[in-house]
Each structure stands twice: as C-alpha cells, then as structure tokens.
Amino acid sequence: MDLTSAxxxxxxxxxxxxxxxxxxxxxxxxxxxxxxxxAPYIALIGIVVSIAMIFKQWGxxxxxFFGMITCDSFGVTFKLIFxxxxxxxxxxxxxxxxxxGINRPEFYALLLISxxxxxxxxxxxxxxxxxxxxxxxxVPLYVMAGFAKRSLWSSEAGIKYFIMGAFASSxxxxxxxxxxxxxxxxxxxxxxxxxxxxxSNSPAYMLTGMALILVGFGFKIGAVPFHxxxxxxxxxxxxxxxxxxxVGPKAAGIAALxxxxxxxxxxxMMLSTVFWVLAVLTMSVGNILALKQNNIKxxxxxxxxxxxxxxxxxxxxxxxxxxxxxxxxxxxxxxxxLGAFAVVTLMETRSGCKSDFSELVGLAKVHPYLAAVLTLFxxxxxxxxxxxxxxxxxxxxxxxxxxxxxxxxxxxMLNSFLSVYYYLRVVKTSYxxxxxxxxxxxxxxxxIIIVLVITVIGTLGIGLFPQQFLNWSQSALxxxx
Amino acid sequence: MTSPQVGIxxxxxxxxxxxxxxxxxxxxxxxxxxxxxILCLFSVAGxxxxxxxxxxxxxxxxxxxGAVAVLMLFxxxxxxxxxxxxxxQANRNVLVGFFVSVIFCFITLVLLVKTxxxxxxxxxxxxxxxxxxxxxxxxxxxxKFMLPFEVVSVLLLAALIGAIVLARKExx
Numbered sequence: 001m002d003l004t005s006a007x008x009x010x011x012x013x014x015x016x017x018x019x020x021x022x023x024x025x026x027x028x029x030x031x032x033x034x035x036x037x038x039a040p041y042i043a044l045i046g047i048v049v050s051i052a053m054i055f056k057q058w059g060x061x062x063x064x065f066f067g068m069i070t071c072d073s074f075g076v077t078f079k080l081i082f083x084x085x086x087x088x089x090x091x092x093x094x095x096x097x098x099x100x101g102i103n104r105p106e107f108y109a110l111l112l113i114s115x116x117x118x119x120x121x122x123x124x125x126x127x128x129x130x131x132x133x134x135x136x137x138x139v140p141l142y143v144m145a146g147f148a149k150r151s152l153w154s155s156e157a158g159i160k161y162f163i164m165g166a167f168a169s170s171x172x173x174x175x176x177x178x179x180x181x182x183x184x185x186x187x188x189x190x191x192x193x194x195x196x197x198x199x200s201n202s203p204a205y206m207l208t209g210m211a212l213i214l215v216g217f218g219f220k221i222g223a224v225p226f227h228x229x230x231x232x233x234x235x236x237x238x239x240x241x242x243x244x245x246x247v248g249p250k251a252a253g254i255a256a257l258x259x260x261x262x263x264x265x266x267x268x269m270m271l272s273t274v275f276w277v278l279a280v281l282t283m284s285v286g287n288i289l290a291l292k293q294n295n296i297k298x299x300x301x302x303x304x305x306x307x308x309x310x311x312x313x314x315x316x317x318x319x320x321x322x323x324x325x326x327x328x329x330x331x332x333x334x335x336x337x338l339g340a341f342a343v344v345t346l347m348e349t350r351s352g353c354k355s356d357f358s359e360l361v362g363l364a365k366v367h368p369y370l371a372a373v374l375t376l377f378x379x380x381x382x383x384x385x386x387x388x389x390x391x392x393x394x395x396x397x398x399x400x401x402x403x404x405x406x407x408x409x410x411x412x413m414l415n416s417f418l419s420v421y422y423y424l425r426v427v428k429t430s431y432x433x434x435x436x437x438x439x440x441x442x443x444x445x446x447x448i449i450i451v452l453v454i455t456v457i458g459t460l461g462i463g464l465f466p467q468q469f470l471n472w473s474q475s476a477l478x479x480x481x
Numbered sequence: 482m483t484s485p486q487v488g489i490x491x492x493x494x495x496x497x498x499x500x501x502x503x504x505x506x507x508x509x510x511x512x513x514x515x516x517x518x519i520l521c522l523f524s525v526a527g528x529x530x531x532x533x534x535x536x537x538x539x540x541x542x543x544x545x546x547g548a549v550a551v552l553m554l555f556x557x558x559x560x561x562x563x564x565x566x567x568x569x570q571a572n573r574n575v576l577v578g579f580f581v582s583v584i585f586c587f588i589t590l591v592l593l594v595k596t597x598x599x600x601x602x603x604x605x606x607x608x609x610x611x612x613x614x615x616x617x618x619x620x621x622x623x624x625k626f627m628l629p630f631e632v633v634s635v636l637l638l639a640a641l642i643g644a645i646v647l648a649r650k651e652x653x
Contacts (some may be wrong), residue, residue, distance in 0.1 A: 008627075020635065027642070065628040106646045113639045120632060129629055136636045143643035149651060158647075204592050 009064040012071040012123075014053040015079050016116050022046020023112040030105050039105035040094050043112055047087045054080050063480060067187060068126050070480045074263075075123035077476035078255045081331060082122070085248045086115040088338045088454065091447040092345050093240035099349040100238065102148050110140035111244070118252035122259070125480060127176045127186040130256055134172065134220070137252055138165050141245065145237040157236030164219060164229040172216025178209030188264045189480065195267065210265060214257075214274065221253035221308050224281040231289075234301035239348050239355070242297060243341035246304045247334045254311055254330060262318055263479050275316040276408060283309030283415040290422050296344050296355045299422060300337070303381060306419060307333050313412050314396045317403045320477055325395035327473040332388035332462050336380035339455030343374045346448050350440050362439030363430035370442070373452055375427045380459045382423040383416050388462035395470065491531055498524035509567045512557050519550045536615045 010017070026042050029035045054076060062071045090111060097103035117136025124130055142165060146158020176186065182205035183191045183198045191198065199206055218226040234242045261271060286306030293299040311333075314326035344355055353359050364371035380387035393416055400409040462469050501524065504517040522545040529538035557563050622630050 066625045068626075068628040104646070106642055109642060110639065110646075113635060113642075116635065117639075126629075128626075129632070132629055132632050132636065136632070136639060139636060139639045139643060143646055146647060149647070202596070204595060208588065208592065 007064050009062060012057070012060075012062050012064050012069055015050040015057070015083070016119050018050040018053055019046050019112045019116045019119075022049075023109040023116075026105050026109040026112070035105045036103050039108045040090065043090055043108035044087070046112055047083055047090065047115075051080065051083045051087075054083065061478065061480070067189075068129050069123055070125050071123060072478055072480045073476050074255075074259070074479035077327065077473075078122035078251065079119050081251050081334065082115050082118045082248060085244065085251065085334055085338070086111060088334075088342075088451050089240055089244040089248070091451045092243055092338070092342050093238075094447050095445040096238065096240050096345050096349055099351075100148060102238070104147075107144065107147060110144055114138075114140040114144070114244075115248070118248060118255075121252050122255040125188040125259065127179065127188065127260075130260075131169075131173060131176060134252075134256070135169060137249060138169065138220075141165075141241075141249065144241045144244070145233055147241065148238050151236075153236035154238060155236075157233045160229050160236075161233045168216045168219030168226070171212050171219070175209045175212030175214075175216060178205050178212060182206045182209065188260065192264055195265070199268075207268075207270070210261075210268070210271065211274075213260060214278075217253050217257050218278065221250050221257070222305050223278050223308055223312060224285040224305065227282070227285070227305050230305055231298050231301045234304070235295060235297045239297065239341065239345045242301075243338055243345065246300065246337055246341065250304070250308060251330055251334065254308075254315075254326065257315060258323060258326070259479060262315060262323060266318065272316055272318065275312060276405075279309050279312035279316050279408065280411055281309075282306070282312055283412060287415045287418045287422075290419070293422070294357050296357065296360070296426065299426070300340060300344070303419065303423075304337065306415065307337070307381075309415070310393060310396055310412060313400055313405075313408055316408060317396075317400045317405055319399070319403060320474070321402065322396065322399040324470060324474040324477060325392070325399050327476055328395055328462075328466075328470055329392035331469075331473070332380070332392040332459070335388060335455050335458030335462065336377045339452065339459060340374070340377040340381065342448055342451045342455065343370065343377065346370070346442050346444070350442055353440070357426070357429050358435065358437075360426065360430040361433045361435045361437070366439045366441050371430050373456060374430060376456060376459060378423040378426050380463070382420045386460070386463045388459045388466075391463060391466040395466075487531060491528070494524050494527040494531070498528070506570060509569065510564075511566070511568055512554070512564045514570075515550060515553045515557060518553070519546055522546050522550060533614070536618050 022042055022045065025046075026035075026039045029038055029042065032038070057071060057076050057079075059073070060071060060076075061073070063069070064071075090108065093107070093111075094103075097107060114137050117133050117138070117140075119133070121130055121133030121137060124133065142158055142162040145161045146155050148154035179191065180186055182202040183194065185191060215226065219229075222230040234245060237245065261275075265271060283306055286302050286304075286309055290299055290302035290306065293302060307329075311326050311329055314322040314329065347353060347359055347363075348355055363374070376387065380389035383389040383393045385391075393412070397409040397412055400406075400412070498521055501517045501521040505514045505521060508514045508517065522541065526538045526541040526546070529535075529541060
C-alpha cells in the first residue's frame with residue numbers, strides 16, 4: 001500500500017468534518033434569538049453523525065492527503081473515545097450552564113472544535129499535524145476553562161491553563177524541531193524506517209528531541225513533575241469543563257504518546273527508564289496529595305493525576321498486552337470518571353453550592369439512588385471488583401509482571417491501596433456523617449440521568465464482561481507504524 | 482556564506498540581536514522592552530535573509546514585527562499607566578532560571594559543536610536551496626502540506642471565537 005498516497009480521500013476525515021460543520025452551524029445560529037436553546041441540540045446531532053461516520057470507517061486502513069492523515073484501527077478507536085467523551089460532557093454541561101447563567105452557544109462550538117483537534121492529533125503520523133491537532137484541542141480548552149467570566153476562580157483557571165499550555169506547546173515544538181534536524185523529515189513512518197541510521201548518526205539530537213516532546217505531552221496529561229497546574233485549573237473551571245479536561249486531553253495525549261514513543265521510537269532502551277520514573281512519581285504524588293483534600297473537584301484532580309500514572313505504567317512496559325490494557329483502562333476511566341463528575345455537577349446545580357465535602361453530608365438519606373451511584377463510581381476509581389476499574393488495573397499490572405517489571409507493579413498496587421482511603425472518605429461522608437444543616441435536594445434533569453445510566457452501564461458492563469472488551473481493545477492495536 | 486563580507490554582516494546582526502534580546506528581559510520600562518523586542522525580531526529576519534530564506538524573512542517582518550510586536554505596544558499603551566511605570570522583571574526565582582537556561586544553552590552548544598566536528602570537511606559548498614525557493618515553498622503548501630495549511634484555519638477560527646467570548650461584555 002502506498003502510505004504517502006496523494007489521494008484526497010475525504011471519507012477518512014468525515015468524522016472531523018461533521019463536527020466542524022456542526023460547530024459552523026452553531027456559530028451561524030448565534031444570530032438567531034433562541035440560539036441558546038438550539039445550540040446544544042446542533043452539537044448533539046453533530047456528535048451523533050460523527051459517531052455514525054466512525055462506525056463506517058471501522059476496519060478500514062487508509063492513508064491520504066500526501067500521508068498527512070492516516071486512518072488506522074488505532075486512530076479510529078481513539079476517535080470513538082473522543083466522541084463519546086464529548087457527548088457525555090455535553091450532556092453533563094447543558095443543565096449546569098443554564099443554572100449558572102453561562103449557557104452560550106459558543107461553548108458548544110468550542111467543545112466540538114476541541115474534539116476535532118483531538119481527532120486530528122490521534123489520526124496522523126506526521127509530527128507537524130500532531131502539533132496542529134494539539135493546538136486546535138488546547139486553544140478552545142483555555143477559553144472553556146475561563147468561561148464563567150464572573151467567577152474569579154474560573155478566570156484564574158483560564159489564565160493558568162493558558163500560560164502552562166503555551167509553555168508546554170513550545171517545549172513540544174522545540175522537540176519536533178530537534179527531531180526534524182536529525183532526520184530531515186517530520187513523518188514518523190520515515191523516521192522509523194531509517195531509525196537505526198538516524199540514531200547512529202545523531203543520537204544526541206534525537207534524544208534531546210524526544211525528551212522535549214515527552215515534557216510537552218507530560219504537561220498535557222498532567223504527569224508529575226509537570227502537574228502543578230492541574231489542581232487549580234480543575235477546581236476553578238466550570239465543573240462540566242473539568243469533566244471534559246480530566247478525560248479528553250488526557251486520552252489525546254496518551255494517544256499521541258503511544259504513537260510516538262511506543263509505535264515510533266520503540267527501540268530506545270533509555271526511554272523505558274524515563275517512563276518508569278515518570279509513572280512511579282505520577283502515581284505516588286497524585287495519590288499522596290489526594291489524601292488531604294477537602295474539595296471533591298480537587299480530590300478528583302489529584303486522582304486524575306494518579307490515574308495518568310497507572311496508564312504510564314502500561315507505557316513503560318510496552319508490548320501488545322500493555323498497550324491494549326492501556327486502551328482498556330482509558331475507556332474504563334472515561335466511564336467512571338465522567339460518572340463521578342456528573343454527580344458532582346448535579347450537586348453543584350443547587351444554588352450556592354460549592355463542591356466541598358460538607359455538601360455531601362446527608363446525600364444518602366435524601367437521594368439513596370444517587371448516593372449508590374456515587375459509591376459505585378468511587379469503588380470503580382479505587383479499583384474494586386467487579387467494576388471496570390478493577391480489571392483495568394488488573395490487566396495493566398499483570399502485563400507489567402509478565403514483562404518483568406515486578407517493582408513497578410508492586411508500587412502501583414500499593415498506590416491503589418492508598419487511594420482506597422480517600423475514595424471511601426467520599427462514600428463515608430455521604431452515608432454516615434451528620435450535620436445540623438439540612439441537605440438541599442437536587443433536581444434531576446433528563447440529560448444527567450442519561451449520562452448516569454450510560455456511565456453506570458459502562459462501569460458495570462466492562463467489569464462484568466472484561467474479556468470481550470479486552471478483545472475489542474486488542475483490535476485497536478493496528479497502527480501504520 | 483561564501484564571502485568574508487557576509488560573515489561580517491552576520492556578526493553585526495548577531496551582536497545586535499543578542500544585545501536587544503538581553504535588553505528585552507532586563508529593562509525596567511516595559512514599553513522600551515517592547516521596542517527592543519522589535520529590534521531583536523528584525524535582526525532575526527536579517528539572519529533569514531543571509532540564509533537565503535527570503536519568504537521566511539518577509540513572514541518574520543510581517544507577522545512578528547508587524548502584528549505581534551505592534552499588538553504588544555497597543556496592549557501596553559491601553560493598559561493604565563503601564564507605559565511609564567518602573568517594573569522589576571525578575572522575581573526570586575531568577576537564579577534558578579539562570580541556571581536552567583545555562584544548562585539548556587550548554588546542551589545546545591554541545592550538540593552544535595558535535596555536529597560541526599562530525600561534518601567538518603565533508604560539506605561541499607553547493608546550492609542547497611533552489612534559486613526560486615519561494616516558488617517551491619508555494620508549491621509544497623498547495624500539495625504536500627495542503628492539509629496542515631487548511632487545518633491551521635480551524636485553529637485561527639477557534640482562537641477568534643475564544644477572543645470574542647473572553648472580551649465581550651457580560652449582559653446581566
């Protein structure tokens with residue numbers, strides 16, 4: 001097959017195009033009086049059409065646009081992951097935005113464009129296009145973090161995220177420049193084809209470039225020691241945006257890391273040591289700092305750092321078992337993390353409520369079902385069987401043990417035990433604590449109920465049929481590299 | 482760089498660039514810093530011209546000097562009293578920053594020297610760039626790099642919407 005085919009085959013970018021068309025329609029509809037009401041529906045239709053297009057691409061392996069876009073199983077799987085994330089975040093966001101008085105059509109357009117950027121990022125083997133996709137993903141995210149302009153916290157989150165993000169992008173770009181300098185191409189497939197020649201010719205340039213690229217993506221996925229922005233941004237941004245942050249950019253960053261470092265530069269031994277250190281630091285620091293948090297959003301921020309660490313364990317190990325385990329874990333994490341954020345969002349739509357622990361007191365008495373759902377998500381985050389979280393960790397750590405990374409698996413499991421403490425604190429507060437303030441009941445909305453149903457089915461379904469799901473994630477392993 | 486005159490021009494430009502870059506980060510008046518930034522960016526354009534990258538030089542002047550730097554000047558002038566205020570640019574992390582940048586400089590220097598040594602004597606003076614490299618550049622933009630070229634417009638659109646959303650007045 002001609003991998004740098006000049007064919008301008010639009011069918012391989014239909015999912016991206018449908019998101020873009022929906023975003024354009026929303027921007028046009030801004031001039032209509034009831035734009036606020038119709039924008040979410042346009043976005044919803046755009047995402048659903050995009051998902052339908054992805055199913056049509058299933059199993060196709062194509063490359064087009066002079067090799068700038070590749071449509072392989074790996075990329076298509078990640079496209080689906082991004083679309084589902086965007087869909088759930090949209091459903092979580094709708095009611096919240098109305099209740100906070102910031103329901104603007106632009107929000108939905110930015111959400112769609114950001115999702116499109118993630119798709120571009122995961123569906124290319126060209127470093128330039130990866131960088132472009134990353135920027136298209138990030139620029140709307142900066143604005144979305146600061147979308148609640150009247151809230152100082154939100155503005156702070158937007159500025160912080162913008163500065164750190166721009167900083168990270170410059171590292172990434174510098175790394176790409178170094179690699180281009182060493183190999184005189186930006187196409188990963190060409191670099192991989194001549195890898196030994198390039199490495200023996202200019203190893204220093206390649207290694208410096210790889211290090212800088214790793215720093216850039218480390219910022220994006222919130223790996224320690226590049227995590228300092230995560231808690232503040234997660235706490236300050238509007239909660240549905242935080243929900244989107246905690247999974248979307250992380251999944252996109254992991255996709256790019258997998259493509260560059262696991263499929264691309266797989267033969268560099270030094271890298272696995274670097275990933276080992278990153279994984280251990282990310283897991284441990286995330287979990288230890290989460291122990292003392294009294295705000296649920298901050299707690300989930302540190303927990304998301306820790307979960308990035310578990311996925312980095314899989315990247316350290318490498319090999320088919322570990323990569324399919326990483327994809328498995330990523331999807332499972334999306335399910336229960338978005339579910340947890342949906343509950344937090346629901347709590348915050350009550351007027352004047354923050355996301356402190358004290359707001360949870362009495363939840364179980366007033367809303368037994370909601371408390372049960374929250375408990376399920378916390379158990380899944382902590383990794384109890386039979387939830388998806390257990391099998392995700394199980395597959396990652398068993399892949400690590402099989403490849404001889406015993407210590408890494410042991411540290412990961414110890415971290416997992418540590419995390420049980422703070423996840424169960426959430427459960428304990430909502431069931432057993434009492435205070436003199438009475439619990440203000442929450443109002444359910446259809447969209448939140450849909451999200452909760454989908455995420456509960458996902459969390460339990462993946463947990464009950466892990467083998468079928470693992471087979472699915474193994475089918476995503478084919479990549480053009 | 483064939484003739485010694487070109488070499489002299491390079492050193493002059495490089496000297497101006499370094500001095501003005503240092504001024505940008507050390508002056509107390511932020512308006513003067515911005516003006517030195519323009520000088521610095523102009524010198525970078527000069528280096529591009531010396532390397533026969535005319536298009537890059539023109540883009541550098543148009544975008545960085547014409548748009549970015551002028552925008553900075555506007556932002557400084559429109560912000561209350563910022564133009565005449567004395568601001569210390571460094572905070573207590575200046576020493577740490579200094580060491581990090583020295584280390585980074587050292588790594589880059591080592592890389593450059595290594596490359597220089599490894600290609601010493603092997604390079605033959607030859608026309609690396611085609612005579613009309615702007616033409617070639619344009620052709621590449623419309624063929625091989627067509628998709629990135631189009632995708633950039635989505636990025637610009639996103640930035641535009643973002644700027645409008647953030648700058649627009651709140652309706653209560």
